[in-house]
Amino acid sequence: MNRNLTALIITILFITTMAGCIGTDNNSLPALMEPAIEGEESNYTLSHQFNNFAPMGVGNTTQVVLNETNISIWMDINISAGFHQPIFWEQGSVNFSILDENETVLWSNESSEGQDNFTFIISDNFSHTGNLTLRTLADGSDNATDEQVADWYVIRVKLWCEWEA
Numbered sequence: 001m002n003r004n005l006t007a008l009i010i011t012i013l014f015i016t017t018m019a020g021c022i023g024t025d026n027n028s029l030p031a032l033m034e035p036a037i038e039g040e041e042s043n044y045t046l047s048h049q050f051n052n053f054a055p056m057g058v059g060n061t062t063q064v065v066l067n068e069t070n071i072s073i074w075m076d077i078n079i080s081a082g083f084h085q086p087i088f089w090e091q092g093s094v095n096f097s098i099l100d101e102n103e104t105v106l107w108s109n110e111s112s113e114g115q116d117n118f119t120f121i122i123s124d125n126f127s128h129t130g131n132l133t134l135r136t137l138a139d140g141s142d143n144a145t146d147e148q149v150a151d152w153y154v155i156r157v158k159l160w161c162e163w164e165a
């Protein structure tokens with residue numbers, strides 16, 4: 001009799017333990033929703049070739065309008081420049097800056113020769129809000145009496161933005 005009671009208790013425990021598993025469908029459990037991430041790539045090219053004998057300065061600002069808030073921004077920047085050393089004045093250069101809402105300088109670089117590549121992260125945690133300004137300031141010249149190419153620069157910017165949809 002003692003054996004039958006033990007077998008009955010074990011059977012009841014087994015059935016009650018399995019009762020939670022019977023009839024549950026793993027597909028019917030609510031799935032955890034991850035936020036959908038959307039992104040957009042923009043490309044900008046800024047360039048100038050000087051055609052003046054005496055030193056001259058040029059400037060350019062490009063507004064990057066970002067219509068989202070709380071975004072992440074990555075930038076790839078390629079700066080190519082050729083500024084010769086004139087006899088009578090200093091060698092020219094190009095200064096490229098990224099500004100936040102046209103006020104705070106987030107990144108800046110000055111170059112006179114060669115090619116430079118940079119990767120710059122403005123925000124990678126969905127915390128940036130506001131627009132950007134790409135600012136170029138350069139000074140250079142071209143001496144038509146020598147065989148050197150006039151001063152020049154080309155700046156290529158690839159901007160990648162992501163935001164939660």
